[in-house]
Amino acid sequence: MTKKISIGVTGFSRSGKTVFIGSLIQALLTSDAWSERKGQGPLARFSPVERGQFISAQVKSDLNTDLPQFPFRKVRESLVGSSSKWPTATEGISRIVVEVEFSPRKSFIKRPRKMQIELIDFPGEWLIDLPMLDLSYEEWSRNMLAAAECGARKEWVLKYFDHVDAIGIGAAFDEEVAEDLADLWREYLQVSIDSGYVLNQPGRLLRPDALRNSPILRLVPLPERLAGSGLWVGMEARFKDYKSKVIKPFYKKHFSKIDRQIVLIDLLRAIQLGEPVFNEMTESLSETLKSFNYGKGGGLSWLVGGATSHVLFAATKCDHVTRGDRANIEQTMRRMLSHLDDQNELRASSLKHEVMAISSIKVTEDRKTTKPPVREVLFGLPKGAAQPNQYDPGGVPLDFPPHWGEVDFEFYEFQPMHELMTDALYEGFPAINLGRVLEFLIGDDFA
Template identity: 30%
Template sequence: MRQYCRSGEQRLASLTTFTDEARIALDTVSSRASDLLSPSLRLGVTGLSRAGKTVFISAFVHNLIHGGRLPLFEAQKSGRIARAFLEEQPDDAVPRFQYEDHIHALVDERIWPDSTRAISELRLTIEYESASGWNRMFSRGRLSVDIVDYPGEWLLDLPLLGKSYREFSHDAFELAELPVRADLSEAWRKLSGEIAADADADEMVARKLFEGFAAYLKAAKLDERALSTLPPGRFLMPGDLDGSPALTFAPLPNLGDGKARPGSLHAMMERRYEAYKTHVIKPFFREHIARLDRQIVLIDAMQALNSGAAAMLDLERALTEILACFRPGRGSFLTDLFTRRIDRILVAATKADHLHHESHDRLQAIVRRLTQRAAGRANLTGADVDVVAMAAVRATREGTVKQGRETLPVIIGTPLKGETIGGEIFDGKTETAIFPGDLPAKVDSVFEAGDAKNHRQDQDDPAIRIVRFRPPRLERTAEGVTLSLPHIRLDRALQFLIGDRLA
């Protein structure tokens, strides 16, 4: 099975046409001209569902606007940031990221905001004093960060641009037959086997096949399996395309090498697949991905860890496909006038506040190994790639409890209403302390293929106990000023992503 995009210029050529590249170049030239007067940086924020994209962006902006505690973010630590504020975004056709609504949910209602369902954008402008006297003479000390929020599921569609419908179908069935997926895909595979690809096109048959395929993808995404490689992404998050013919298709088995008969089901599915690539995937790449300067990829590694080695291997496959379809590297002065490239990529394992800090190094080591393997296969030449274990909003604090003669490290927080621990159902108001468990000390053990045959661990003894907590109650000063959102290593993420641009 072809799991990854091709490398180098061949890979980029498979994603765009000459016309696409010309439009990208014109857009880049216009943007570079604007940057001479008002420097900007386009930061992509992506991740698979429930990885915490909305929370990350909200915390990113809130901490900069409110002067949060960011000791590893050098410009803030040294007092060189004069102010940070929101401005009107440059792209009028892209929905605005509703920062104010999300902060109201986090701070006032203490509920987690709704997840990313489509693309959105927000411009945060930072006024600062350069650390260099030379730069202070020639720079205005102003940087606009255009934050582009988009679902990682849509990014996983990009490899489809390099695949024919026949190749897509072959790969989809090969994935569906893996032990971790076989029972979930059984009904759809059985239905597909009963329908002849060369039969006359039938809208109701196409709809049944699509619904069966989409149901299998959605089941594979649930916490029990926590799988990540599930294209086409719009089948999981259709946005405004829900119900359109461009989404009403599915893979077909045993297509052979012959050309589809006109008027057949095969021809219908193939036409819709190509329409999906032309009208959905290509514009997404051209108008958003090809315009990025920096990128953060958020992953929920702990849910995959709890689901076993098969889920971790699938997360690695997904991360490889995501990284392989960025435009990495650094260009020359001339090439940068016409083409943007992503020169820094951060892979962040979220929800570190669900673990005691003693396990943070292990989580980061696991994600580093995951990223190194994925980045090596994706051939990210020229881009700086780093990893971090973080929590953009810290919902817990740490403590210890005595259990007999043993002292256990615990995390303390308010579980969401309906969460269950040891048979106790929480009301969303009661604070509790839990021992979250320990991550494996041996990094390689979580990727061992032998374990991948077992699609889940013993549910009575998971690697870590994942409990969803309410956002924290913010502290207030004696003067009644609400402090910024607490976090774990958000400052390190900021330093890597934008610190050099504020030097």
């Protein structure tokens, strides 16, 4: 019987899920290009490939599913096409199955075996909705409005607050009122997400997919002053509906049967965006990880128990950092995880967990300056630049949380350079630690 392994790829919006899935599939499809060059290529350190056990991989068009197929060709084409570009942001959920053929490790078993690897992609905006499951409408409203009063958000939310201030306590629930409020709240969330903040609920307001224009998305937080009004009562009912009809089905259908999990964390961009964005990301991550045990009680049981046996926390886009500094990202990640998992629930469990710094697609080259003092730099094409050039991104802060006054790291938003992408059709995309990721997640399954 063909073994099936479902790998959950989780992360907030723009954390790198789609790029990761696309690069991983392409690496599996092209692994034979590296069979004579052990220890190299995107799947270096993935033992089935290194040991010569890996025979081939094939994308399966799976008819037995109600989910759209992950747009693998489109993702690959945008990267290798004549004007290489990152793939567009994900609008809805999709799934892809790759069937891998391999020879078992035990030499007396001669016949090749098959394994199916399932990957699911979804918009990161939906992930941030999970912590809502544990909240009442009153608590959620309080949290959302308090967050909106902080830092830069204060400016962006003004129009919404002005609108709400004009509503009297006798206000009845009305779809038109709800729609106007939801439009203003969405505008505010949009500015917030564009500025790198992640706590943007309800997430479906930003990525509605099939729910576009659906009344269930006319959901906004209200001040306690309006508690007891018809508007409040109506919103409270909508909040319950949103949890039971939108969040829970998504969660149950796509998170509860995951065998292996990779949580992608955009640590470097968050460092670049500064303290408020960074703090919001880590706090939201902590809340989201807690919510994974929803309904099971005690500990991070969803993450650690049930089917999910291996969890990997990966800092993505580490091609934004010079080679010598990459090990430091893992150290910062470890410290971050200790902070997120301060109750030790994750580490005290028998779960296999690991931390890595990865780059699903390495779009920079590691170079050294020619004139002394010789130092490592990156050669790449930052967003908005006409030509690639050499850049020194500075160093990643080692402490968690970083000493913000001393941070001198620059995130250049490097773009794919066509000349580095062309061989990807035959050899997979250049990557950092992709093979190590796969080894951790599924290496044992090739016994």
